[in-house]
Amino acid sequence: MANSSHDVVTIDELLNACSGYIQKQSNKDLIIKAYNFGREMHEGQFRKSGEPYINHPLHVALILASLHVGPKTIAAGILHDVLEDTDVTFDELAELFDHEIATLVDGVTKLTQLKLTNKSDMMVHNHQKIFVGMSKDVRVIIIKLADRLHNMRTLGAMPYEKQVRIANETIEVYTPVAHRLGMYKVKSELEDLSFRYLKPEMYYQIVELLDQKKVEREENISRMTDEIAEMLEEHKIKYDITGRAKNIYSIYKKMAKRNKKFNEIYDLLAIRIIVDSELECYGTLGLIHAKWRPLPGRFKDYIAMPKPNMYQSLHTTVIGPNGQTFEVQIRTREMDQIAENGVASHWAYKENKKITSKEEQEEIVDKLSWFKSMVEIEQEEIDAKEYMDTIKMDVFNANVYVFTPAGDVIDLPKGATPIDFAYRIHTEVGHKMVGAIVNGQMVPLNYEMHTGDVCEIKTNKQSYGPSEDWLKIVKTHAAVSKIKQYFSKQRKVENIDIGKDLLMKEIRTQGKAVDEVLSRENVQKVYKDHHYSSLEEIYHAIGSKAFTAKQMYNKLMRIEEELTDELIEKKINKNQPIRRQKSENGIIVEGIDNILIAIANCCKPIPGDEIVGYISKGQGIKVHRKDCPNINSLDRLIDVEWDFDFSDKKYHADIRVKGLEREGALMDIIKMISITNTNVSAVSSNTADDILTVTATLTVADAHELLKVVDNLKKVKHIHSVERIIK
Numbered sequence: 216m217a218n219s220s221h222d223v224v225t226i227d228e229l230l231n232a233c234s235g236y237i238q239k240q241s242n243k244d245l246i247i248k249a250y251n252f253g254r255e256m257h258e259g260q261f262r263k264s265g266e267p268y269i270n271h272p273l274h275v276a277l278i279l280a281s282l283h284v285g286p287k288t289i290a291a292g293i294l295h296d297v298l299e300d301t302d303v304t305f306d307e308l309a310e311l312f313d314h315e316i317a318t319l320v321d322g323v324t325k326l327t328q329l330k331l332t333n334k335s336d337m338m339v340h341n342h343q344k345i346f347v348g349m350s351k352d353v354r355v356i357i358i359k360l361a362d363r364l365h366n367m368r369t370l371g372a373m374p375y376e377k378q379v380r381i382a383n384e385t386i387e388v389y390t391p392v393a394h395r396l397g398m399y400k401v402k403s404e405l406e407d408l409s410f411r412y413l414k415p416e417m418y419y420q421i422v423e424l425l426d427q428k429k430v431e432r433e434e435n436i437s438r439m440t441d442e443i444a445e446m447l448e449e450h451k452i453k454y455d456i457t458g459r460a461k462n463i464y465s466i467y468k469k470m471a472k473r474n475k476k477f478n479e480i481y482d483l484l485a486i487r488i489i490v491d492s493e494l495e496c497y498g499t500l501g502l503i504h505a506k507w508r509p510l511p512g513r514f515k516d517y518i519a520m521p522k523p524n525m526y527q528s529l530h531t532t533v534i535g536p537n538g539q540t541f542e543v544q545i546r547t548r549e550m551d552q553i554a555e556n557g558v559a560s561h562w563a564y565k566e567n568k569k570i571t572s573k574e575e576q577e578e579i580v581d582k583l584s585w586f587k588s589m590v591e592i593e594q595e596e597i598d599a600k601e602y603m604d605t606i607k608m609d610v611f612n613a614n615v616y617v618f619t620p621a622g623d624v625i626d627l628p629k630g631a632t633p634i635d636f637a638y639r640i641h642t643e644v645g646h647k648m649v650g651a652i653v654n655g656q657m658v659p660l661n662y663e664m665h666t667g668d669v670c671e672i673k674t675n676k677q678s679y680g681p682s683e684d685w686l687k688i689v690k691t692h693a694a695v696s697k698i699k700q701y702f703s704k705q706r707k708v709e710n711i712d713i714g715k716d717l718l719m720k721e722i723r724t725q726g727k728a729v730d731e732v733l734s735r736e737n738v739q740k741v742y743k744d745h746h747y748s749s750l751e752e753i754y755h756a757i758g759s760k761a762f763t764a765k766q767m768y769n770k771l772m773r774i775e776e777e778l779t780d781e782l783i784e785k786k787i788n789k790n791q792p793i794r795r796q797k798s799e800n801g802i803i804v805e806g807i808d809n810i811l812i813a814i815a816n817c818c819k820p821i822p823g824d825e826i827v828g829y830i831s832k833g834q835g836i837k838v839h840r841k842d843c844p845n846i847n848s849l850d851r852l853i854d855v856e857w858d859f860d861f862s863d864k865k866y867h868a869d870i871r872v873k874g875l876e877r878e879g880a881l882m883d884i885i886k887m888i889s890i891t892n893t894n895v896s897a898v899s900s901n902t903a904d905d906i907l908t909v910t911a912t913l914t915v916a917d918a919h920e921l922l923k924v925v926d927n928l929k930k931v932k933h934i935h936s937v938e939r940i941i942k
């Protein structure tokens with residue numbers, strides 16, 4: 216490179232670097248326009264090393280030009296930081312340039328915002344997947360790699376901590392991605408730069424050792440190349456031959472992996488021969504093997520069996536003059552391009568290639584599916600099981616990657632919704648969700664998640680759980696089974712609660728003690744008659760309407776159903792409770808009479824809710840639900856309970872219903888409420904971002920009735936959540 220990485224590059228130098236393959240004025244104009252816009256936008260911004268910011272994107276564009284990418288990719292490379300670092304918006308960029316360029320810049324910005332520092336190997340592998348999966352266009356990755364390469368070249372200006380963090384991220388995520396894209400040159404430079412910051416002592420030791428042996432090595436190489444050249448000329452094969460320096464990091468890896476000392480690494484002497492045709496590759500190999508003895512097990516034919524990243528070449532190691540071992544690579548010019556720049560060479564821009572944007576799009580998709588199905592196999596041996604596991608893990612097609620607000624990644628199948636996301640976080644988060652915010656915007660629960668979305672789940676402890684619509688919306692099996700589980704369990708628990716309440720009420724009506732009715736003897740008899748094994752089954756039988764509470768009471772007490780005087784009297788005087796004086800609100804405070812009792816307006820408890828009394832100053836007892844967040848002191852609380860005999864009092868309950876906006880939704884909600892003869896005393900609704908929210912105050916007898924209303928509401932089409940509100 217003519218420039219050191221901090222040197223200020225000019226637009227002319229960039230155009231000059233492209234001049235080998237970009238000559239059309241319109242293409243040059245696009246690059247100039249991107250430059251002028253970028254410079255203007257980054258005006259007044261400086262890099263850590265002190266030079267004007269625009270210098271960085273220009274260097275990135277220079278790297279891109281060396282890969283022979285097209286003018287749009289170069290323009291996007293110049294603009295790659297404007298969305299992140301300036302006020303420019305996507306729309307402005309699309310307007311000023313075009314949608315394609317704006318999308319490329321947007322893709323790079325998303326990769327930049329990814330948090331890729333992590334601990335476990337699994338996460339590292341995931342990050343590689345995410346990195347690739349997030350970039351719908353290979354060009355995004357190529358730009359991002361160029362960006363990282365320049366940042367690594369200028370990493371010296373950063374504080375130590377940042378150097379280590381970035382170098383780690385580079386070696387864990389960027390170099391494997393460069394490897395799988397076959398971008399060998401970028402990969403090995405990134406490796407060496409990272410290595411330099413991560414293990415400086417080791418790095419400089421190897422550099423020094425290489426320097427010491429440099430003269431000797433070069434002599435050996437030139438002697439070998441001379442002999443090869445002579446031989447190829449004799450056989451009239453046109454060739455290019457280079458002595459190749461292995462990158463420092465790969466020497467280190469070899470030393471570490473084989474536990475060898477530097478001078479035991481025998482393929483430091485490496486030669487590359489480039490010929491015109493595949494046939495000549497094999498011909499050259501034959502000549503070399505005929506002259507120098509090959510080391511067994513070191514010959515590899517990557518021409519017949521290309522690597523997954525398209526790499527093709529013949530490899531052999533031979534014992535040359537003076538008993539030195541040489542690693543020899545033989546390949547065609549085209550193979551060499553692919554070996555150096557991988558996928559980027561595939562994208563090499565040809566100005567006169569006439570294709571429409573649709574064709575180009577198809578080509579992108581085509582390349583991409585190759586790219587997606589590509590599996591990661593390291594150069595090293597890899598066993599069959601591992602190979603299969605890798606393939607299984609690489610399901611780019613099927614997955615979207617969604618982020619929690621904390622930056623954790625959740626991978627979901629395509630088409631997944633915030634509900635799937637919520638259940639992946641935690642079952643309870645799923646059960647209690649009442650809304651989702653994606654990228655700062657409230658979305659309906661059937662929203663289709665996209666890779667890169669940041670999703671926050673809104674939950675409410677007072678939510679009545681999943682609605683039936685959810686089963687039609689979710690895409691993951693896990694969510695389906697958890698929702699189904701919820702419904703069956705919920706039904707059971709509810710029925711047990713309801714049954715228990717009804718039986719207790721019956722026992723009280725009969726004026727009996729609970730212990731007496733549910734004596735061991737009584738209970739055992741019922742167990743035996745009905746094959747029950749627990750009290751819960753007795754309650755469930757009542758709650759699920761198998762028996763009435765009265766019937767069960769009679770079974771327990773072994774009395775045939777008969778009308779007692781008391782019962783007759785009660786039936787006649789339905790509204791005049793016979794047992795004792797009632798409090799006005801249907802609430803009993805143990806041991807206290809004639810005290811002012813009021814139902815708290817914030818949580819509005821109804822019979823069936825767990826309640827507690829709060830002794831207010833001068834205003835008697837306020838009855839709250841036990842889970843009301845407004846009770847914050849414990850010392851003024853008093854036990855209160857519902858008086859279940861009190862049957863004509865009605866209570867208010869506030870609920871919030873959310874779902875998709877659609878014609879007639881509000882009417883359906885009100886209709887569903889009225890099925891249970893429940894009155895609505897207040898209702899309001901609003902719609903935002905396609906989400907309908909209805910708030911209603913219902914007048915109900917007890918929690919049982921409210922639950923029935925809620926169950927009905929959850930059956931309304933496109934209703935996604937019902938929650939009780941505490942003000």
Ligand code: MN
Nearest residue numbers: 271295296362
């Ligand atoms: Mn950048």
